[in-house]
Amino acid sequence: MIKQFGYFLEIVKGSLITTRHFVVNMFFHILNLVGIKTKRKGAVTRQYPEAPIEVARRHRSLHRLMLREDGKPRCVVCMLCATVCPSECIFIEATEDPDPEIQKYPSNFIIDLNRCCFCGFCVEACPEDAIRMDTGEVELARYSRGDLVYDLEKLTG
Amino acid sequence: MVKIYINDREIEVKEGTTVFHAALDAGIPIPHFCYHPAFAPEGTCRMCLVEVEGMPKLELACSLQIREGMKIFTQNERVREARRGVLEFLLAEHPLDCPICDQAGDCKLQDYYEEYGLFDSRFSEVKDKRGKKIRLGKYLLHDQERCVLCRRCVRFLREVTGTGEMGVFERGGHTKVDTYEEGQQVDNNYSGNLAQLCPVGAITDTDFRFQTRSWFLEAGESICPLCSRGCRITIQAHRGFARFKLPKRVYRIKAVDDPLVNGPWICDKGRYGYSYLDENRATRILKKGESSPDWQEAIDWLSASILRLKHRNRLERVSVVLSSRLSNEELFLAKKLFKDDLGVGRVFFADAPPEEGDDMLLTPDRVPNTRGARELGWEDVPVDMEALNRETDLLLMFGPDFENAHSLSDILGCFEQIETTVLLTPFDGSLSSQVDLLLPTTPVAEKAGSLTNIDGVLRNFQPALPALGHSRAEWSLLIDLGKALDLRFQYYSRLSSPEAVFQEMTGEIPFFEKNVE
Amino acid sequence: MSDILILLIKIVAALVWFLVLTLYLTWLERKESAIMQDRIGANRADFFGIRVIGLFQPFADAIKMMFKEDFTPTFSRRFIHNLAPFVAFFFTAVTVQAIPFGDVLRVGGKEIKLQVLDIDVGILFILAMLSFTVYGVLLSGWASNSRWTLLGGLRGTAQLVSYEVALGLSLIGLVMVFPSLRFSSIVNYQGELLFGWLPQWGILLQPLGFIVFLFASLAESERVPFDLPEGESEIVGFFTEYSGLKWGLYMFTSFMKVLLIACLLTTLFFGGYHVPWLNPDGFHFPWGGEWLLPHGIVVLFQIIMFNVKVIFFCWLQILIRWTYPRFRYDQLMDFGWKFLVPLSVINIVATAIVMTLLK
Structure with a gap:
């Protein structure tokens, strides 16, 4: 009997908690509704598409390929990124560069974002700092899979 | 039979062999650039130094004949220090262009640096510029900056093919391997062996150049069917990517040493004529x-x-x-x-x-x-x-x-x-x-x-x-x-x-x- | 002729009130639960770019449901399958006609009762109609021809039938105190004052009866602490095989029951449309003050008071739904039969003793 009374007390306490949340939040909602600005808001919700969220500086977002000063990609096709990539989403084709100091540059660099798991290993592996994941672009929804296969032009542009 | 000790291990070997072979037979590889079983020991690279008890200096494993009761140490601190020194001097002039070097992954210099080096360079001087991307033959490119002066190529061309197109020029820090005449080409049917012989990326195949990286390849031994010599070869094929279709499977063929058939060499016909494995195949x-x-x-x-x-x-x-x-x-x-x-x-x-x-x-x-x-x-x-x-x-x-x-x-x-x-x-x-x-x-x-x-x-x-x-x-x-x-x-x-x-x-x-x- | 017209108007008005309020109950539930959980809740449904704190959401939901595929499983009893949601909907919607919204409205010498069906057996009528809604549960579970919906229907039926006992018994004490089954009489009894200042509301005379009725009616509405017939997230229930507008009818019925229970709680235990100390000619405060009002204003006050009370009880029910976890089935049956039924019997006996002693 005492045990059950204990349950009953907890039930009442539970509803008091939810009531408190309701009343306090409602208070701030009404204050905001009538135009009084308060530091505390009635809800923790962020109105995402209207108020975009700033991604952290080190957040791993869409890749980009860095360029040399003369506009050529920095990538030298060492394929370390393709090697380390756990989802095998990087494909690079090498071409001969006439400059004997560069020798090798990518004629095609494909990242299949359908497969990419954004682990950032490619960035870690790159010896030339040619690939970075710092664009801050996280809204990578497309209407077709083909649009998510990024080639050299999309990655440098 | 002679009894010797390598790293305090008692080993019986045949009389007359070198320390290098004795250690190899005992399963102790000794690092080396210049030594190759097809040639007489040359002792230019100084990488195979070992310590022998009773000898004041470190000795060259590749050329030192064994004696009864010899006590050899291949991995002690003194030996490792010496190898590290050799590597440091080699790397003083070696361009660190491993990302674009086709030898990366197969490179002895890379392997030994991983094992013995792992130091940061102490040389602040600008590295010497030398010839890069020199056409050496139908299938060969020569990069003089990457050369470690092991002279394997020079010896191959003198002793095996007998054509002797290449030699060592200049002295000291300016030493380089080059052809005797400007633009001379190695155009015999065995030129491809130079690329396989080279322990670093100084001589590379044009056929394999920038095609893929060697660590993607899986090797399988087979026999070359292109003539009735039947040379033993290893076929290096790409295992492929999950999502991207590669144009071919086989990227490279290398010779495997078979003393009774082909020795360590194969001809260029067999080395570069592998396209039949992927092209025009009947599959259905x-x-x-x-x-x-x-x-x-x-x-x-x-x-x-x-x-x-x-x-x-x-x-x-x-x-x-x-x-x-x-x-x-x-x-x-x-x-x-x-x-x-x-x-x-x-x-x-x-x-x-x-x-x-x-x-x-x-x-x-x-x-x-x-x-x-x-x-x-x-x-x-x-x-x-x-x-x-x-x-x-x-x-x-x-x-x-x-x-x-x-x-x-x-x-x-x-x-x-x-x-x-x-x-x-x-x-x-x-x-x-x-x-x-x-x-x-x-x-x-x-x-x-x-x-x-x-x-x-x-x-x-x-x-x-x-x-x-x-x-x-x-x-x-x-x-x-x-x-x-x-x-x-x-x-x-x-x-x-x-x-x-x-x-x-x-x-x-x-x-x-x-x-x- | 004009009587019939007035009756028709009353019927339509009550029904419209009931349906519109139910529609907005879905909005209220979303908003209230969101505010309880520090969220904002549905606020995106816009009407030509106008978003009024999500007020268009119910319409969006309704339109969505209308255009969803109306799927009837193969091998189901098609006619009964289609009939079941309408049974549940009809018998719930019809109950509102017995609820009094206000006192008599006098317009041009005519006396119009703000209640559609002022019948002697009001309470019995509502209990009877509620009993019919069991058919909606049972038939849908059976006609879907799926073993899981059948089990869900059986669970639901058992629960509804069990709690109807407690529901009925809890009202007997009330009927003993206010000797009538007629809603208008019960409300009028509650308008009288106790000790000259305290409104004689049902909750004061029948606190135990109120508690039993509250729990039993919550169980009747089949919502969260008692949602064993259909627990959306976990339990496969009786209307699993419904989709589109027929599914919407079940959902709507469940919200209508919430509103109905709020109406019943208001009418039976909280004085219905009565505002404390408001007499037909205005306020007469027990400490001697007076504030006389015209008849129209008084009726308006009454209707507003009724609505405020109803919305409060809707709020309370939603609060309960979003606070507590679900009963286990054996606990549910234990609670109904071993707790609520004995409690209501005790309530009857105690009420009888007290009434005899006070006579």
């Missing part, structure tokens, strides 16, 4: 030009055609065109099946026409197993088109050489008289859609078996690559056909693998018995 069974994936059905159809002739007692009107591309086992099975069991009318041999060989490895034959066919008792009967035309109802052709040797119109004219034509070939040709049944088979690289080379040396091989598409090895086809014909079912059922066939062969043919390894 074609029955009257239509694709069908069912092997059993195809074999049943073939055996039914043969049995129909058998019931009409017209087996002498069956002709078979064999090829010396087949392995010993396959030729043996063909002999059992076509000669002994069926007793077909005619057996011809169609082989690629001989070309010029050279005095080193390349032989005039362009097929691998002429000697094996001869030892098995096959006679080299050239195809008699007239006989085919008049006296054949069913024609079985092995290999692509028959259609290569005759013009298509000749063959088609001949086929008009023949009821059934069957072609078993790894390669897609113009005849593929003209025959009644095309069975895709495998080249040597994709099957197991044995080949007899021109000197009568027998070598086994295992598949280095998976069979492409629906193709199947000829030996398994012949066994299945033997079973389907139901002549000696028990006999063919027992022969379930090339090894079993080989066992059978050694019992019957004395040549193979004495050649068992």
Whole structure:
């Protein structure tokens, strides 16, 4: 009997908690509704598409390929990124560069974002700092899979 | 036998060997750049230094002869320190362009730096500029900056090919390996060995240049089928990516040391002529030009055609065109099946026409197993088109050489008289859609078996690559056909693998018995 | 003729009130639960770019449901399958006609009762109609021809039938105190004052009866602490095989029951449309003050008071739904039969004793 009374007390306490949340939040909602600005808001919700969220500086977002000063990609096709990539989403084709100091540059660099798991290993592996994941672009929804296969032009542009 | 101690381990070795070989036999590899078993020790790289008790200085493992009771240390701190010093000087002028170097992954300098170096460079000076991307031959590029001056290439060109195009020039820090004349080319048939010999990326293949990286490749040993020398090779194939289609599987072929056959070298024809493994391959069974994936059905159809002739007692009107591309086992099975069991009318041999060989490895034959066919008792009967035309109802052709040797119109004219034509070939040709049944088979690289080379040396091989598409090895086809014909079912059922066939062969043919390894 | 017209108007008005309020109950539930959980709740449904704190959401939901595929499983009893949601919906919707929204409205010498069905057996009528809604549960579970919906229907039926006992018994004490089954009489009894100042509301005379009725009616509405017939996230229930607008009808019925229970709680235990100390001619405060009002204003006050009370009880029910976890089935049956039924019997006996002693 005492045990059950204990349950009953907890039930009442539970509803008091939810009531408190309701009343306090409602208070701030009404204050905001009538135009009084308060530091505390009635809800923790962020109105995402209207108020975009700033991604952290080190957040791993869409890749980009860095360029040399003369506009050529920095990538030298060492394929370390393709090697380390756990989802095998990087494909690079090498071409001969006439400059004997560069020798090798990518004629095609494909990242299949359908497969990419954004682990950032490619960035870690790159010896030339040619690939970075710092664009801050996280809204990578497309209407077709083909649009998510990024080639050299999309990655440098 | 002499007793020595390497790293406090007691080892018995033959008298007269060097410390390097003694250690290698004991499973202790000693780092080296310049030493190569094909040449006399040179001792220029100083990488193989070891400590020998009682000797004041470190000694060169590659050239030091062993003595009774010698105590050698290959991994103590003094030795490692010396190797680190050697590496530091080598790297002082070595460009760190591993990302674009095709040797990366196979590079001895990389490996030894991982093992002994791992230091940061103390040289703040600008590295010397030297010749890069110098054309050295049809298949070779030379990069003088990457060179570690091991002189392997110079020695190869002097001692093996005897052409001696290259030498060492200048002195001290300016030493470089170069050709004697400006722009001189190494244009013999063995130039590709230079790229394999080079311990670093100073001499690289143009054929492999920038194609892929070596760590993607998986190697499988096989035998080069492009001439009757039968050199031992390793076929390096890309395992592929999950999402991206690669243009080919095989990216590189390297020589494997086989003292009785080819030594450590192979010719450029074998090294760079691997495109046949991926190009123009027959991968599907074609029955009257239509694709069908069912092997059993195809074999049943073939055996039914043969049995129909058998019931009409017209087996002498069956002709078979064999090829010396087949392995010993396959030729043996063909002999059992076509000669002994069926007793077909005619057996011809169609082989690629001989070309010029050279005095080193390349032989005039362009097929691998002429000697094996001869030892098995096959006679080299050239195809008699007239006989085919008049006296054949069913024609079985092995290999692509028959259609290569005759013009298509000749063959088609001949086929008009023949009821059934069957072609078993790894390669897609113009005849593929003209025959009644095309069975895709495998080249040597994709099957197991044995080949007899021109000197009568027998070598086994295992598949280095998976069979492409629906193709199947000829030996398994012949066994299945033997079973389907139901002549000696028990006999063919027992022969379930090339090894079993080989066992059978050694019992019957004395040549193979004495050649068992 | 004009009587019939007035009756028709009353019927339509009550029904419209009931349906519109139910529609907005879905909005209220979303908003209230969101505010309880520090969220914002549905606020995106816009009407030509106008978003009024999500007020268009119910319409969006309704339109969505209308255009969803109306799927009837193969091998189901098609006619009964289609009939079941309408049974549940009809018998719930009809109950509102017995609820009094206000006192008599006098317009041009005519007296119009703000109640559609002022019948002697009001309470019995509502209990009877509620009993019919069981058919909606049972038939849908059976007609879907799925073993899981059948089990869900059986669970639901058992629960509804069990709690109806407690529901009925809990009202007997009330009927003893206010000797009538007629809603208007019960409300009028509650308008009288106790000790000259305290409104004689049902909750004061029947606190135990109120508690039993509250729990039993919550169980009747089949919502969260008692949502065993159909626990959306975990339990496969009786209307699993419904989709589109028929599914919407079940959902709507469940919200209508919430509103109905709020109406019943208001009418039976909280004085219905009565505002404390408001007489037909205005306020007469017990401490001696007076505030006389015209008749129209008084009726308006009454209707507003009724609505405020109803919305409060809707709020309370939603609060309960979003606070507590679900009963286990044996606990549910224990609670109904071993706790609520004995409690209501005790309530009857105690009420009888007290009434006898006070006589």
